[in-house]
Amino acid sequence: MNLDQSKIPQATAKRLPLYYRFIKNLHASGKQRVSSAELSEAVKVDSATIRRDFSYFGALGKKGYGYNVNYLLSFFSKTLDQDELTKVTLIGVGNLGTAFLHYNFSKNNNTKIELAFDVDYNKVGSTVGGVQVYHLDDLEEKLPDDVSVAILTVPVGAAQPITDRLVSKGIKGILNFTPARIHVPDHIRVHHIDLAVELQALVYFLKHYSGEE
């Protein structure tokens, strides 16, 4: 199971958490094996893609047998570093930020929002979903060095200056929920989720492609 993770394509790596969640459920229900067709139905990824993805993991399904659930489970938990807690900060405790603070990420993943920042004095000093909110002015002082990921739920104009400060502080990954295209050095990973664009894209697909494969 010692494979070179740099060889796993990024598109495959992005599907790992999806596979992992489903395999965990299968394992919990006592299932020993799963076919790529079953997986495909559950995670809505076509079975050819699943077979290709799994071949990168060294998991070679056998015809008429499928994949071994225990093998996959131990592979995913190792690969996704589930033994190690990833600490996260959230910037911008507005409607979306508040929802994330109340959402218990650690139920399914080993990630935890440790602290949050905002500029609104009605929010600074409060605790939301068990997470302390600090003033953004105190970012450099309060953000612990072991917090490696930041979630950005601030207004668009605030995104880049905050990003620059996070990068200087040593953050490694940013989950950007603002519509801003933020610029970061090459070694920083940004995942951009623009909910309005996603919703629009979905509506467009429903209108123009529904019923087609």
Ligand code: ATP
């Ligand atoms: P709300 O209804 O609480 O204002 P919202 O999500 O509709 O939330 P936004 O204007 O998107 O409002 O702001 C999101 C959050 O980001 C708010 O809590 C706001 O106080 C905070 N915020 C605004 N500017 C900054 C900044 N420069 N740094 C950190 N947080 C900021």
